[in-house]
Amino acid sequence: MIEDSLFWILISFVLVVISIFPQIPAMMTKLVGIGEPVNFVFLSMIFILLLKVFLMSIRISQLEDRLRTLTQNISIKDHLVEKNIKSIEEELK
Template sequence: MSWMLRVILVLTSVMTCFWILRKIRKSQVRIEDSVFWLLFSLGLILLSLFPQLASWAANLIGVVSPVNFVFLSIIFVLMLKLFLLSIKTSQQEHKLQSFVQNYAIREKEKEDFHKMETGGGAGRPY
């Protein structure tokens, strides 16, 4: 790997890490949610500082090119993260739906109660 490329990689990963840190602080991301991104950007810094790590790991599992190993592992990690996110949005949708349904039913009850109080017909208003 050329000297130039390494400098670019290190600079980029360090800047990414700082950028992520700043965003997390500013947008008040919950700590549990920010842990993943902190570790991820730290990993990037490590890889750019010690590219031997990638070569070593690639060798270990029999991947010919270290670059391929880096792509493979990062894509895999991101894929898992995306899947977990998808589960989370699904759960949130579900929670929102329950909330909306309950809210709408309470609204109807309130209206019925109001109708009864004002004598607007406790019967069946077809």
């Protein structure tokens, strides 16, 4: 999906920017009150990845619900088709 690709491209871009400009995590570390900039970077990435996993879990649940609904609809339609076929066969006899 495009959204997933954009997410990973954005994460890669952020990591490149952080590696080019180490002042950014240093300022954020002081702002948040974390000991070392590397700890801030790891903590930020862990938080972002946990958020991504949570959003993917929500999406999987939605897809499972959709799959269940579609399966039920197909089953009902198959049953109706078989019922109609049997009624037509009985009429023809």
